[in-house]
Amino acid sequence: MHSFSKNLICTCVLALMCSFLSAQQFSALLITETAGWQHESSFDAIPAMHKLASRHDFKVELKQKAMRLNDEWLAKYDVIIMINTTGDVFNDAEQAAIEKFIQAGKGWVGVHAASDTEYDWKWYTDMVGHMFKIHPVVQTAMVDVHDNSFPGLNTWPKRRMWTDEFYEYKDGTRRPGFNYLITVDETTYNTEAQWGDNKSRGHGDFHPMSWYHNYDGGRAWYTNFGHVPAVFSDKDFLDHLYGGIFWAAKGKK
Template sequence: MKAISLIFCASLLGISFVTKAEQFNVLLFTKTAGWHHKSINGAVQAIEQLGDRHHFVVDWQEDATLINDDNLKKYHVVMFLLTSGDVLNPEQQSALKRFVQSGKGFVGIHSAADTEKDWPWFNRLVGHVFTIHPQIQTAQLNVISREFPGLAYFPDAQLWTDEWYEFGPARVNGLNYILSVDENSYDYHAQWADNIAKGMGEFHPIAWYHHFDGGRAFYTALGHKPITYQNNAFLQHIYGGIYWAATGEGISLTK
């Protein structure tokens, strides 16, 4: 009865008990027109749980028609999670471009670098384009910089098992690299018809971020295996990218 009386009195006084809205909204996009990762469903569930844990909205979609100006107005970040191939038509490409140019954020996970490879603007947004990978194997993953959020659970160097992407040269200047893989710690050789892995040499980047065309973009090549999305360190790595892309905050000023 006391609780009912309090609610009644509050309504008379115009007091609202509505909870505070989430921090920001993320459009989680997983459309594939090429390779379809079996890890997608588990990855989506993990990102949705991240949203619950860190109080942000996750809206999972595979319908590219939702990449339009009106719909994108309600989001702070568009996240390409395990996408592949040509997934957007020219109108949708233009809408995504305007979204980023308006000051919003983009996050790409793993095969986002194997998406829209014939669209130069998207290649620059992601930073590098995927070319080939060897078989899944264990290698030494190194932290390059701890200024970026989400790396607290990563040691300076560790053994990590993944699908190690080889990339072409950077498509844009100003990429800030945060993770790399030591090519001496695994066999990078692979051949797909005329596509032959050459390795990237002494510096093989795995994750990076940058300001681009008015907005912010974060990319990590980790995340092929379904079980990776049960790894708390990896999920905090992803959240660091989401948080920075959405807010522009979290960069440490300490060296």
């Protein structure tokens, strides 16, 4: 065999080995677009997500503007992550592409204001499960963990203090098929808030904060936490966040 051919084969084999060795666990699309309130914590979330991707060896691509999403473009991702999006950020074609993405067995992750997004898109609101209504001021409360076996929650105690912006939802009642991971104890903080005619009533004994479910062929996971910028440098929160991303992307617990 000529030396040129030997060198070419060696180069190809080396390239394949490098490609295999550098293959990442999964690919995530991060969307932070807002058509309403802009959360300060979004600016902390972006570098935190890149560090999280580096630590856990997955690929994350940021799209601050969600425009021009289509089937072909989304096909390269395993999970869509929406952090503090607000308002109507997708047009009809983009909505259809996201529906097909989930129907193909892919995953969705929503953080905090992802539940304050796309109220008029019923498929999306059914996927989220509980849509934002109002919130009191940021404060400390006791939260309860209901499933420590879920990824990222294995080091969390059953009950702990947490400081954040605790959403009240339009409907906070349990939904069939939903798996609730964390709730907040309303007796440990002031639930009162009023914005004009929009008034907080609280949810009572069951006030969900994080949940997941299988949806329309794919997977959806949501956490209410993520308003306070400092949580994006908090190891416990990042473990919780990565656990949800991992499950949504891989379907493994």
